[in-house]
Amino acid sequence: MAQAWRRLAQKMSAVGLISTLVLFVGSVLALSSPAQAAVDKTMEITYRCSGGTALTAGDVKATVTVPDAVEPGKTATVKWKFSVMKAAKALTASLQTSSSGGDLTITGGGTPTPLKGTGTGTVPAGGIQAQGDFTPPEMTATLTAPSTAGTVTLMPATASTAAPLQLKVGMDTADCTYSSVTPTTGISIDVKTGAGGGTDTETVEYYCTLTSGGDADYPANVDIKVTMTTPTSASANADASITWTGTIQNTGDPLKAPTGFPTTSPKIFVSIKASGAGVSTTTPPSGEAALTGVTVGSNIATLPSVTIKVKPTTTGTVTLTAGDLAFGSSSTSAAIKCAAPTSGLKTFTFTVGSSSTTPTPTPTPTPTTTSPKPTKTSTHTVTVTPSSKKTTKSKTPKAGADTGGGGEMGPDGRLFILTGTALIAAAAVGGLIMRRRSIRS
Numbered sequence: 001m002a003q004a005w006r007r008l009a010q011k012m013s014a015v016g017l018i019s020t021l022v023l024f025v026g027s028v029l030a031l032s033s034p035a036q037a038a039v040d041k042t043m044e045i046t047y048r049c050s051g052g053t054a055l056t057a058g059d060v061k062a063t064v065t066v067p068d069a070v071e072p073g074k075t076a077t078v079k080w081k082f083s084v085m086k087a088a089k090a091l092t093a094s095l096q097t098s099s100s101g102g103d104l105t106i107t108g109g110g111t112p113t114p115l116k117g118t119g120t121g122t123v124p125a126g127g128i129q130a131q132g133d134f135t136p137p138e139m140t141a142t143l144t145a146p147s148t149a150g151t152v153t154l155m156p157a158t159a160s161t162a163a164p165l166q167l168k169v170g171m172d173t174a175d176c177t178y179s180s181v182t183p184t185t186g187i188s189i190d191v192k193t194g195a196g197g198g199t200d201t202e203t204v205e206y207y208c209t210l211t212s213g214g215d216a217d218y219p220a221n222v223d224i225k226v227t228m229t230t231p232t233s234a235s236a237n238a239d240a241s242i243t244w245t246g247t248i249q250n251t252g253d254p255l256k257a258p259t260g261f262p263t264t265s266p267k268i269f270v271s272i273k274a275s276g277a278g279v280s281t282t283t284p285p286s287g288e289a290a291l292t293g294v295t296v297g298s299n300i301a302t303l304p305s306v307t308i309k310v311k312p313t314t315t316g317t318v319t320l321t322a323g324d325l326a327f328g329s330s331s332t333s334a335a336i337k338c339a340a341p342t343s344g345l346k347t348f349t350f351t352v353g354s355s356s357t358t359p360t361p362t363p364t365p366t367p368t369t370t371s372p373k374p375t376k377t378s379t380h381t382v383t384v385t386p387s388s389k390k391t392t393k394s395k396t397p398k399a400g401a402d403t404g405g406g407g408e409m410g411p412d413g414r415l416f417i418l419t420g421t422a423l424i425a426a427a428a429v430g431g432l433i434m435r436r437r438s439i440r441s
Helices: 002-031 413-440
Strands: 041-049 058-066 075-082 095-098 104-107 118-121 139-144 150-156 165-169 172-182 187-191 200-210 220-229 240-248 267-275 286-290 306-310 316-328 334-339 348-353
Touching: 041 187, 058 187, 150 172, 200 316, 220 316, 240 267, 240 316, 267 306
Parallel strands: none
Antiparallel strands: 041 058, 041 172, 058 075, 075 139, 095 118, 095 165, 104 150, 118 139, 150 187, 165 172, 200 220, 200 334, 220 240, 240 306, 267 286, 267 316, 286 306, 316 334, 316 348
16 A cells, blocks of 8 residues: 555656646736737948048948838838047038948848938037037938738848948048948848738837937937737717827937926827828827836936827728827927937738718608597406526627637637646655655655
8 A cells, every 4th residue: 555655646746747748838827918019120331431521430230121022013111320420620511320331131032222311410419529429410321121922131242332321520531441241241121011000010110309408418329119009990970099008118319308308297189191092181199198217317218108180071092191299288388399300111901991871760650640539448357477498698898808819819828837736745745655655664
């Protein structure tokens, strides 16, 4: 009998080891997201600049960012962000960056090679002193994806291309040639359906300025990852709700609350651009939400979600793109205004179905005239036996709340967790039994 108990305890302990693995796998399944958001890809290009009368000669590095994927035939924004350079003399004029002979080559189709970019900026108030540091303006370009699925690869132009990049300060120009790139294979974008629309994400660079006063941190190029959740079902002549969610990224300038920024009930005002399905384009759809935890002189770290209503008037497809932002006590007297790019933005779409049918009017009954007849009264006794069954009817309201996929979503990680926990408990009991038997023997 003792040997039987010992064998049982040993088996239970072995099962406990397996259950630990089951518990781990279940935890991963339970915590993992069913759909991962697309992540931007980057490569770093080093250019060697000859200088010029306004710029000190040396290397400048550009971090090139592209989206992970783009739909066939749609556009994607390519961004170059530059490292700090040193001014050879005091600078007060406008700053520019531009492609001279094309600085990115493309393989896989789409936009003709070479891909050219441009960027403009302004010198901060007070100018840049001689030997002072400054950052060249970010450069952007719009890439049009091929009409069929595949992969597009971008590489910097080689050193044999004359002056693929120019940095301009007023009339002074610094020619910069390609030196190296990391990774050496360049950067690729997947061209596939389903890369846009629905709940999707895009990093938008907003150009933020103050409506009054001055601050060394403004103007600022603030990167905000924008997510728009579009409705799964929409009808003509009915409001459709879009949820705008913004997350400030650390790849751009900070969004600082300047001196004089209202700390009593500050808000964010969000606008989007909408077209298609009879949507009015005269006034962009907009919404607002309260900001919390804002301190003057500190960075605004988190942004609330904002609900925006769009009202299509016909069936079809509504196309949305990111619009401008404002921060302050009201949209008309905002302290900070952030402008979205006018081109190269990701499109978010949703489909609009037909409106609900018009109810059929109830016909008015026509009165019937009859001649009066004498009434004959008779009395009968009727016994009613109550029914033993009760019929219950339920109605599901139209446009009911979406309760999720339930069992259609595949295995639930919580089942693995519960099973693994039970097996671990059983293994513990087996270990105690085995230890007790060993002491007795």
